[in-house]
Amino acid sequence: MDTDLLRLFEDSLARFNRERYSPAQLVARSRETTGTGLLSEMADMGWFELLRGEADDEPAASSVVRLLPVFRAAGEGAWREPLACVLGAPAVIAARTDATAQRESLVEGLISASAPLAYAAREADDGWHRIGITTVARGDAGGHVLDGHKIAVMDVASCAAIIVLAVDAQTRRPGYFLVARDAAGLERGDASSIDGHGLSDLKLTGVRAEYLCAGDHAARAEAWDAILGAAEAVGIMRGANRDTSAYLRERRQFGRPLLDFQVLQHRLVEMHLLERETDALLESTAEAFDANAPGLERRLLVLRAQASRALRQVTREAVQMHGGMGVTQETRVSHYYRRALMLDGLHGSEEAALERLAAA
Amino acid sequence: MGASGLEIDDRLDHGEKIDDPAVERAAAAASFDASAFRQEVRRFCRECMPADIAAMASKNQYFDREQRVRWQRLLADTGWFTAHWPRAHGGQDWGHLQRLILIEELERAGTPWIAHFGVSFIGPVLIEFGSPEQQQHYLPGVINSDTWWAQGFSEPGAGSDLGSLATRAVREAGGYRVNGQKTWTTMAQWADMMFCLVRTEQTQRRSDGISMLLIDLKSPGVTVRPIETYDACHHVNEVFLEDVFVPAENLVGTEGQGWAMARFIVERERLLVTEIGRAHRFLHELHALAAKVCDGGKPVSQSPSFRRRAAQLEVRYQALRATVYAAAIAADEGRHHPVDPSLLKIRGSELQQEILDAVIELIERSGLAYQSTALFGDIDGGSRGGAHIPGLIFDHLHSRLTSIYGGSNEIQRGIIAKALLQV
Ligand SMILES: Cc1cc2nc3c(=O)[nH]c(=O)nc-3n(C[C@H](O)[C@H](O)[C@H](O)COP(=O)(O)OP(=O)(O)OC[C@H]3O[C@@H](n4cnc5c(N)ncnc54)[C@H](O)[C@@H]3O)c2cc1C
Numbered sequence: 001m002d003t004d005l006l007r008l009f010e011d012s013l014a015r016f017n018r019e020r021y022s023p024a025q026l027v028a029r030s031r032e033t034t035g036t037g038l039l040s041e042m043a044d045m046g047w048f049e050l051l052r053g054e055a056d057d058e059p060a061a062s063s064v065v066r067l068l069p070v071f072r073a074a075g076e077g078a079w080r081e082p083l084a085c086v087l088g089a090p091a092v093i094a095a096r097t098d099a100t101a102q103r104e105s106l107v108e109g110l111i112s113a114s115a116p117l118a119y120a121a122r123e124a125d126d127g128w129h130r131i132g133i134t135t136v137a138r139g140d141a142g143g144h145v146l147d148g149h150k151i152a153v154m155d156v157a158s159c160a161a162i163i164v165l166a167v168d169a170q171t172r173r174p175g176y177f178l179v180a181r182d183a184a185g186l187e188r189g190d191a192s193s194i195d196g197h198g199l200s201d202l203k204l205t206g207v208r209a210e211y212l213c214a215g216d217h218a219a220r221a222e223a224w225d226a227i228l229g230a231a232e233a234v235g236i237m238r239g240a241n242r243d244t245s246a247y248l249r250e251r252r253q254f255g256r257p258l259l260d261f262q263v264l265q266h267r268l269v270e271m272h273l274l275e276r277e278t279d280a281l282l283e284s285t286a287e288a289f290d291a292n293a294p295g296l297e298r299r300l301l302v303l304r305a306q307a308s309r310a311l312r313q314v315t316r317e318a319v320q321m322h323g324g325m326g327v328t329q330e331t332r333v334s335h336y337y338r339r340a341l342m343l344d345g346l347h348g349s350e351e352a353a354l355e356r357l358a359a360a
Numbered sequence: 361m362g363a364s365g366l367e368i369d370d371r372l373d374h375g376e377k378i379d380d381p382a383v384e385r386a387a388a389a390a391s392f393d394a395s396a397f398r399q400e401v402r403r404f405c406r407e408c409m410p411a412d413i414a415a416m417a418s419k420n421q422y423f424d425r426e427q428r429v430r431w432q433r434l435l436a437d438t439g440w441f442t443a444h445w446p447r448a449h450g451g452q453d454w455g456h457l458q459r460l461i462l463i464e465e466l467e468r469a470g471t472p473w474i475a476h477f478g479v480s481f482i483g484p485v486l487i488e489f490g491s492p493e494q495q496q497h498y499l500p501g502v503i504n505s506d507t508w509w510a511q512g513f514s515e516p517g518a519g520s521d522l523g524s525l526a527t528r529a530v531r532e533a534g535g536y537r538v539n540g541q542k543t544w545t546t547m548a549q550w551a552d553m554m555f556c557l558v559r560t561e562q563t564q565r566r567s568d569g570i571s572m573l574l575i576d577l578k579s580p581g582v583t584v585r586p587i588e589t590y591d592a593c594h595h596v597n598e599v600f601l602e603d604v605f606v607p608a609e610n611l612v613g614t615e616g617q618g619w620a621m622a623r624f625i626v627e628r629e630r631l632l633v634t635e636i637g638r639a640h641r642f643l644h645e646l647h648a649l650a651a652k653v654c655d656g657g658k659p660v661s662q663s664p665s666f667r668r669r670a671a672q673l674e675v676r677y678q679a680l681r682a683t684v685y686a687a688a689i690a691a692d693e694g695r696h697h698p699v700d701p702s703l704l705k706i707r708g709s710e711l712q713q714e715i716l717d718a719v720i721e722l723i724e725r726s727g728l729a730y731q732s733t734a735l736f737g738d739i740d741g742g743s744r745g746g747a748h749i750p751g752l753i754f755d756h757l758h759s760r761l762t763s764i765y766g767g768s769n770e771i772q773r774g775i776i777a778k779a780l781l782q783v
Binding site: 124131151154191195199261323324327328342345348352354 | 514
């Protein structure tokens with residue numbers, strides 16, 4: 001995208017946040033169960049068209065760089081929509097589905113937001129690693145049948161179907177399978193997450209599934225997701241920094257604005273530095289990802305560690321500097337704080353990334 | 361030393377003296393045996409905690425008013441509840457040290473948090489500043505927990521800068537007419553009475569015009585409205601006061617003494633806000649979780665980086681524990697160090713936050729399911745890694761508040777700077 005187009009695009013995202021995601025609107029939305037929220041409105045703006053390949057022969061979900069502005073805006077606005085079910089890992093898998101007709105229909109369902117997809121990869125003991133997948137796929141005459149358990153599947157109730165990572169009973173090779181949301185033999189333990197998303201554990205007993213593609217795409221799909229998560233983190237930091245500066249300028253104690261106190265200024269400065277550094281690292285990592293540059297695995301861990309640390313510090317500080325207001329439902333930073341915890345849960349904490357970096 | 365390094369538990373049960381010699385000496389000087397007393401409190405918690413409360417404690421759940429009152433009454437039966445009060449008022453003249461041991465052990469056992477507003481705040485204020493009539497009228501309700509008290513200090517415009525409070529009390533026949541708003545009033549939805557700072561006079565020094573009134577929350581003109589917080593649990597409120605009549609006999613001390621009473625409360629109670637027993641409990645949770653939660657198929661407790669982090673937390677915990685005991689002993693010997701309350705508030709809150717940050721990192725990989733109903737025992741979080749998980753998420757969120765309420769950590773650092781650097 002050239003810079004003028006990018007500017008226009010960012011302006012329209014910013015306008016959306018002003019008009020559709022003001023703090024008051026956020027509070028109102030946070031009282032509702034998420035559902036698909038404003039997803040179709042977002043699709044109507046054409047934002048999800050960004051999933052399409054730029055050239056005819058380029059598959060969908062090839063460029064993560066193009067999606068960064070959307071996820072920054074999502075972070076800043078504290079969107080509650082199941083955005084990752086449209087633009088995240090499911091998009092990567094859908095776009096790499098072997099069968100042409102199915103691939104096209106899945107991708108169109110995402111771009112139009114008419115058929116978001118849930119992503120079920122994680123199992124109880126693997127943390128952020130996808131090793132030792134125990135969900136098993138058996139081929140039979142009509143296709144495949146799955147048995148196993150998945151945890152922490154986001155927003156299933158808002159999705160048309162679920163993408164499940166499972167290993168082939170015979171070859172032990174991992175593959176991705178599509179399961180209908182209401183398939184027979186699928187038991188769902190539904191809860192809601194700390195930031196208001198649907199969160200389910202799945203038990204699959206003889207569930208019919210369609211094979212999509214090889215599990216080799218898992219690393220790419222989850223790296224894609226993690227980069228978008230870092231973009232969301234940058235957006236949250238931008239919002240938290242802006243909200244906190246504005247609040248301290250406005251809030252008066254001891255006869256002056258709190259922003260007059262130098263200790264607070266310095267901490268705000270630190271928060272801005274963290275935002276800037278993380279954004280720069282995000283851009284360079286996303287470009288390296290799109291270009292399939294060497295050393296990607298390490299770069300991704302570096303990004304994860306930085307995004308996690310920066311976001312946790314910024315959201316902690318934002319809450320603290322808001323005083324009691326910082327933990328109220330009506331203040332956006334309390335939503336930022338919860339989302340920050342969730343992003344760590346989805347993509348891994350700083351500690352987890354550091355441990356893998358140190359071991360590598 | 362056990363896996364957690366927190367071996368203090370085990371040796372006590374073998375009848376050893378586990379307190380440091382300095383603590384044992386100070387206890388002996390106050391005519392009690394520290395280890396024996398500690399043991400007694402542990403036995404009480406084990407044997408006398410009602411089954412429903414113990415079950416909820418094991419899941420870190422949130423107690424309701426009835427449960428808290430029931431527990432406080434059991435404590436009152438032992439005489440411990442108000443043991444820090446003077447004998448003349450139903451206490452036992454305990455010093456800081458013995459109370460610290462009591463509270464530490466109660467917290468470690470996960471018993472319901474004692475609502476300090478009555479027994480630790482207004483009770484001692486009335487003993488120190490109140491009239492004999494007020495003492496007779498209110499202290500029994502504090503001792504037997506019949507009266508639930510709330511603290512009405514903060515206002516929308518007066519948080520850190522409490523001296524700028526604007527709630528006005530105007531004298532009229534037989535009493536005062538009060539107008540204004542309090543906020544962040546903890547558990548006011550359960551409260552019968554609120555001790556309230558009001559402005560009775562515009563004075564040159566703002567703090568001179570502040571007085572303390574005891575306000576019956578059932579009075580006409582009082583409205584209590586919940587504040588929605590991010591933990592989805594109702595514990596703080598706004599309290600609106602509109603032409604509320606307060607009888608003259610509900611003024612504590614004299615007009616203008618309110619500020620001194622606020623300081624009296626803060627200075628006496630900072631040892632307890634260290635919450636060293638809670639820190640211990642959370643450290644245990646951390647180790648228990650790490651042994652269960654796996655990453656890449658192996659328990660996190662086996663990871664060197666986790667063990668190192670846990671070791672760091674243990675060092676901080678031990679340093680703080682040593683500090684709070686030293687501060688208690690010093691205070692009992694009349695060597696009160698002016699920065700101690702602030703130091704303990706800062707470090708106590710930071711330690712809790714750091715431990716609960718590590719805890720949440722273990723929980724978050726299974727998705728952070730959170731429904732506040734689970735806090736009250738309504739649903740079983742079985743499939744989400746244990747019924748105690750929502751309570752730990754609540755505790756994590758709550759830990760962020762510990763550096764805000766009761767005078768924020770920034771304000772505490774300012775106080776220390778003033779005292780230490782004389783700036
Ligand atoms: C859960 C909870 C329970 C509470 N319960 C009660 C209660 O029962 N009764 C009651 O009366 N009050 C209660 N409070 C109120 C509490 O005491 C105040 O929140 C606290 O004093 C901070 O005030 P504030 O929230 O207005 O923050 P502000 O004073 O607006 O401060 C905002 C930020 O600026 C910082 N700041 C302020 N001044 C300075 C300075 N001079 N230098 C540097 N930094 C500064 C603060 O540290 C904070 O980080 C409760 C608060 C909470 C959150």
